[in-house]
Amino acid sequence: MEEENDRVTLHGMWISTYAKKVELALKIKGIAFDYVEEDLSNKSSLLLKYNPIHKKVPLLLHRGKPLSESLVILEYIDETWNNLQPLLLPENPYERATVRLWxxxxxxxxxxMKKAFISARDVEEGAFDELFEILKVMEEGMKDFFPGGRSKICAENLGLLDIIIVCSLATYKAAEEVVGMKILDPEKNPFVYSWVTTLLELPLVKETLPPHDKLVSRLDFIKKNGFRFQSNV
Ligand SMILES: N[C@@H](CCC(=O)N[C@@H](CS)C(=O)NCC(=O)O)C(=O)O
Incomplete structure (x- = not known):
């Protein structure tokens, strides 16, 4: 009965980098969960009922209660299972606040990235410029945030920023292949590049994120046809 009460269900979609953040956090903390793959062109009645404001994934149900918005869910997971390591947010209030900000x-x-892709036909006209600007700010900010570098990365010590950066950039390689240009450039963003590529090599991250070929096929479809919800290509 205890087990039934504590039940966790994640509604996601395979290419949703938001839903992947929640899935990765649950796996990192070793929390058992059921997974429901949503078809966003035909949303389930549970998704419509429990996320009536945004009707988006991720949706997390815990003890029958709904939670939406990836950052809210990630913090909820960390606070609810604060007995499970690793802690995704630091305990010191100032450090917590700084992590939240970043x-x-x-x-x-x-x-x-999604917006850039929708207009990816205008690559020459700077569809990715906004993304490059964010990556530049992240590059400088993270160098200060991790003064000695983000060293000794392993599944046991991942934090909120690791989860967010690696899932947000999970599609970068496939996107580069489809649009034919560098998105995460090791020369312009050496810190973020080395951080993300190291995270992408972790077995837990690899098994959570979609396979490269499936991403290429989906992004190629989006580039040619615009953004339409499809659970599969
Ligand atoms: N701010 C939300 C964004 C979530 C989001 O954009 N989810 C997309 C999939 S990647 C979605 O469910 N879209 C459905 C829709 O817009 O109707 C979060 O952080 O969770």
Whole structure:
């Protein structure tokens, strides 16, 4: 009965970098959950009922209660399962506040990447400029935030910023292949590049994020046809 009460269900969509952040956080903390793949062109009645404001994934149900908005859910997970390591946010209030600030800034990568892709036919006209600007700010900010570099990365010590940056940029390689230009440039963004590529190599991250070929096929479809919800290509 206890188990049933504690049930966790995540509604996501395979290419949603927002939903992936929640999925990765649950896995990092070792929290058992059920997963429901949403078809966003035909949303489930549960998604419409429990996220009536935005009707978006991720949606998390815990003990039958709904939570939406990825950052809100990530903080909820950390606070609810604060007995499970790793802690995604630091305990010191000032450090927590600083991580929150960077987390909400970094979340813009997902939306900006999506917007850039919708107009990816205008690559020459700077469709990715907004994204490049965010990456530049992240590059400088993170160098100060992790003065000694983000060293010794492993699944046991991942934090909120690791989760957000790696999921936000999960599609970068596939996107580069489809649009034929560098998006995460090791010369312009050496810190973020090395951070993200190291995170992408972690087995837990690899098994959570979509496979490269599936991403290429979906992004190619979006580039040619515009953004339409499809659970599969
Ligand atoms: N701010 C939201 C964004 C979530 C979001 O944009 N989800 C997209 C999929 S990536 C969605 O469900 N879109 C459905 C719709 O717009 O109707 C979050 O952080 O969770």
């Amino acid at each position: 987390a909400s800034y970094c979340l813009q990568i997902s939306d900006t």
